[in-house]
Amino acid sequence: MHRVVQLTDKDIRSPSLLPDWTVGHVLTHLARNADAHSRRLSGALHGRDVPKYESGQEQRRNEIQEGSTRSAREIIADLNVSMSHLEEIFTQCTSSRVA
Numbered sequence: 001m002h003r004v005v006q007l008t009d010k011d012i013r014s015p016s017l018l019p020d021w022t023v024g025h026v027l028t029h030l031a032r033n034a035d036a037h038s039r040r041l042s043g044a045l046h047g048r049d050v051p052k053y054e055s056g057q058e059q060r061r062n063e064i065q066e067g068s069t070r071s072a073r074e075i076i077a078d079l080n081v082s083m084s085h086l087e088e089i090f091t092q093c094t095s096s097r098v099a
Contacts, residue, residue, distance in 0.1 A: 001083070005076055012072040021068075027075050028067035032060065034082035041089045 004027065012024040021029075036052035043050030053059040067075065 001076075001080065004079065007072050007076065009072045012075055024068035024070070024072075024075055025064055027079050028070075029064050031075075031079040031082040032063050032067070034079075034086040036060075038082070038086045038089045041086075041093055045089075045092055 007023065012022065012027070014023050015021075016023050016026045018026065039050050040052055053063075067078065070078070
């Protein structure tokens with residue numbers, strides 16, 4: 001996160017190494033992917049098989065596209081929240097007893 005927190009709106013709008021994706025797309029993808037893993041792991045902890053995205057890949061694409069247009073401040077805050085939540089779920093996973 002150290003390098004990410006320094007990004008500006010101009011940086012967020014710049015192209016990434018992925019075709020047709022800006023840096024904003026990549027960071028939004030990381031946040032949504034962290035959320036998706038949190039959903040799956042949380043579901044597993046409660047004995048449920050939960051999909052990463054309720055509406056599948058279309059939902060994934062839409063969330064990344066829409067999220068990529070936000071300001072650097074918003075994208076970075078979103079990524080930070082998503083990462084923190086995933087870390088909390090990881091902690092729950094490691095402290096849960098597996099039968």
